[in-house]
Amino acid sequence: MIDPRLLRDEPDRVRASQVKRGASPDAVDDALAADAARRSAIAAFEERRAEQKAFGKLVAQAKGEEKQALLEQVKALAAEVKELEAAQGVAEEAWSNALKAIPNVVADAAPTGGEDDFVVVEEVGTPRDFAAEGFTPRDHIELGRMLGAIDLERGAKVSGSRFYFLTGVGAELELALVNLAMEQARNAGFTQVIAPSLVRREAMEGTGYLDQGGGEDIYRIEGEEMYLVGTSEVPMAAYHSQEILDASSLPRRYASFSPCFRKEAGSHGKDTRGIIRVHWFDKVEMFVYTTLEQAADEHQRLLAWEREFLDKLELAYRVVDIASGDLGASAIRKFDCEAWIPTQGKYRELTSTSNCTDFQTRRLDIRGRFTATDSTPATTGPIATLNGTLTAITRTIVAVLETHQQADGSIRVPAALRPWLGGREVLTPVTS
């Protein structure tokens, strides 16, 4: 949720952001109207309530007939207070809903436009030229089968479409990638976390995912008001909910491992083969709480850590600056790293990092406690959250297998990954 003060003081900035996102600026005026209505409702209630409280003290001290007389007088007032309180509740709720309908205010630096209007920031490495090497690359499905690494048939048998088993070196690859990612995160000062992937409604609501398309893409546990997370951004954002974090403890950097579940509603027919788009995958996610002042710099650091990881895997990729219309509601800016997928002949998203400033912390009631300085008194105030993928296992495996395959279907293991695969330099096909 955006800052109500920003809405009140600089509505034009919020309107401009709406336009840049391709959303309606009317939402701003709706929220402003709701804000005015809310404030007058509060004033009306509080005025009567103060009167009632004053009466209450008289009643407490009065005796006998005098007390009875006072009680008669105050009854009407009590009824009125009750009505005004209810009216205030209605106004507060309307205001809250109007405010929640407005996505975060897009960064000036974010490109304007829709899904296809991203800006390529940089291309790193060169896609392999398999034609020059004299063989046709196999896709990850075939490689996975040859290596005994990915079992799609049994995934479908047991769980349905878009499910898989990682077996043998496939399972080893996941653990190796997780270990490599966690090692990098630890060296960078992150606290490693294994997070719950089943959360209650408040956590899912707080991160705003239920608002997006009515939670279409989210698995809900029947009859339990529990939800399977699509990313550990959800539990990690809710981790400090209703807390006031000492500013001296910032930035708090977490590297969180969890399974991720996505219904993939509305993507029927897309990426139907293989493990590019699945209903479940495991992921190591970076999640940071920091000050608003540091957020933009931290965003660049998260991007740098994502790139460091892709570099270790010796992948060719490009970094794209996502355009305003394609940003999630909570992000003011987003960078994706897209790795080259040889058999698709294009770049596909492997990681993504978003700067959510104080959008999530407001909803989740997370604040910072800032100690006094010479020029400013001690205060509590908003803080920022950011997230970034270190590795989404399935897509990382796709990129690694396809990129480092050799003519015989074996896979050259990137040097950084070898220590986590028992020192092996090559993964060879199994004979089945």
Place this chain on the structure above:
RNA sequence: GGAGGCGUCGCCUAGUCUGGUCUAUGGCGCCCGCCUGCUAAGCGGGUUUGGGGCUACAACCCCAUCGAGGGUUCAAAUCCCUCCGCCUCCGCCA
């Protein structure tokens, strides 16, 4: 899953039975000041978090906040209901 107990402004705690004098007690910690070779001790003051009014987003005034949400009442930390969490015991279990 069953039975019982508990949840108070950073931590501990009084208050809940018997509703109003609670503007929530006391201690610890912390902050400011005094005192003091330094430190400690001592003394005095301050110390939840939101929101509204007015404004310099100061001071000040007001409202809410005793796990959360409802209800009863002129009045709720206190009585009733629902939910959440923690603890103890039993059952079950990786």
